[in-house]
Amino acid sequence: MPLAPAVDIEFERALDHVETDAPAALTSACAIVEALCKVYIDDEGFDPPATQTVKPLWSVVQKHLGLDPAAIEDNDLRQILTGLISVVDGLGSLRTHAGSAHGRGRRAYRPAPRHARLAISAAHAVVAFVLETWDARRAGRLA
Numbered sequence: 001m002p003l004a005p006a007v008d009i010e011f012e013r014a015l016d017h018v019e020t021d022a023p024a025a026l027t028s029a030c031a032i033v034e035a036l037c038k039v040y041i042d043d044e045g046f047d048p049p050a051t052q053t054v055k056p057l058w059s060v061v062q063k064h065l066g067l068d069p070a071a072i073e074d075n076d077l078r079q080i081l082t083g084l085i086s087v088v089d090g091l092g093s094l095r096t097h098a099g100s101a102h103g104r105g106r107r108a109y110r111p112a113p114r115h116a117r118l119a120i121s122a123a124h125a126v127v128a129f130v131l132e133t134w135d136a137r138r139a140g141r142l143a
Helices: 005-017 022-044 054-065 075-098 113-138
Strands: none
Touching: 005 022, 005 113, 022 054, 022 075, 022 113, 054 075, 054 113, 075 113
């Protein structure tokens, strides 16, 4: 399944800003996952959550694709799926505390390009896994 234009736009924006504006890249890294979740929710015909931030959006996608760690018997997979939740939470927190989406107080966190690359890579891992899982569900390879 090709990425939706909304997801591609956020990836490009994030990569374009890594070296010159790490806070903007962090904001885009979170927006990558938000865009994917919104596309998934739209395409699958679900009602979007009242709050359009990454955590509630992710909850809808996670539930429908069966990515709830508590429902997984294998300890290793459960641990990785728990990590996905942590990544999504971390992306939202980084955007709030270090991204360009909110104003700064006296003590601003100054993210480096390496932090932005980490966030973009983490968002990519989430997106890739969701797309593969979504494809598997559509092909009838998932219950």
